[in-house]
Amino acid sequence: MAAYLARVYVSLKPTVNDPQGNTIADGLRSLGFGEVGGVRAGKYIEVRLTAASAEEARGRIDAMCDKLLANPIIETYRFEVEDQPGG
């Protein structure tokens, strides 16, 4: 077994309103960043796991996203898996 680090990014679907992102955008504009066209706020999650291969780790992370880390009704996700030498 090898150790892996997954970086998971969870985002609201474009069709879902994001009041948090809108509020951040307003805050940035009021700080003088008038160039801000929009902000979407999401979640960033790191998962450390062991697996026989990077491919297996990706499969497991995908299942974790489907079952818990993201709500498929409102969110989408993507992730990167990297080797963690020495675990």
Added chain:
Amino acid sequence: MHWAVLVFPGTWSDHDCHHVLKNVLGQEAGLVWHRESDLSSYDAIVLPGGFSYGDYLRCGAIARFSPVMDAVRREAERGKLVIGICNGFQILCEAGLLPGVLVRNDSTQFRCEPTNLRIETTATPFTSAGKPGQVIEVPISHGEGNYYADPSTLARLNAEDRVAFRYCGAAGEVTVAANPNGSIENIAGILNEQRNVLGMMPHPERASEALMGSAGGLVIWQSMIESATKAGAPA
């Protein structure tokens, strides 16, 4: 009849629900810790409001893995009445017992205030003692009560008469101004397909005594008692 009021780590409305059931309505009610795995001796189940597991990840997302949720699913399948209030509604959605999801209020504010609800259907064990179109005053208390469902789910809820309550004005008018959180089509409460599971964001347990400023929530408890006893639960 015998009520189970579920308690998750972070639940805060359990004692309010228990008080109303026991002291206002004279019901037998017990507080049930979330590690319990058998609810077969109860006639109805309440998932109260609060912040189960600190709302970590998403509201209700972690509570759905508590052992008691398997028991809730089992009793719901047997036709027992299940009511989820506020965080309880969020848990039922995350658990897949109700469709859709509650997201952040469009105002970004935590809103704690009285709301008017229009009873959209009385063909449910939760509203059978009410009148269609009746307006009841029940308070909300949430930051994430903005009901969202995709268009096909929404169409199905409407077609199957599964919207129990909508936020409205004092005369029952469903308007944007009466919508406290941005919920799609002013939805405040919905039913499952079998109509024995209700989720609602407003708190009927906080509006069940004149002393509390409104007894508008009583009709929900009374409907449940009438429906369950008619179906064979002991009075």
